[in-house]
Amino acid sequence: MATVFQDMLKQYASRITVTDIAKTGKEAISLITSVKPNVVFLDIELPDMTGFELLQQLENINFQTVFTTAHSHYAIKAFRFNALDYLVKPIDESELDETIKRLLKSSTNSIEVRNALANLEVQSVENQKLVLPQQNGTLRLPLKQITTIKG
16 A cells, blocks of 8 residues: 555656665665665654664665654754755655755765764764765864854
């Protein structure tokens, strides 16, 4: 039986292909290892582990990650320390559309995902870094040195 999210993703069939869906973290690890997807939509709270724990168990993260969660505090935690996309459930169609557009343009790599995971493991905020992609590389700023951000 298709989920609402699967139905929403079908709208993008000309631009993305859903290859498979895992119900548990263990199943997801197996699928990611065998399928080698370009993008993984990853729920933060899986039945057997968190999405963060799942990523830590993978040797190679050669895909883009979009966290999906009903708990925005997790998504904000993941997003705050790196340029990872996230969708808060219930997923809004316009937000999904924007995420798909960003994914098609972006070049998130395993180093960025590893930086985000490293930040989540650090107990003290003063040792965490904000990682920003630039045209000629990556800028890593210690959070303790940031006083203001303007958009």
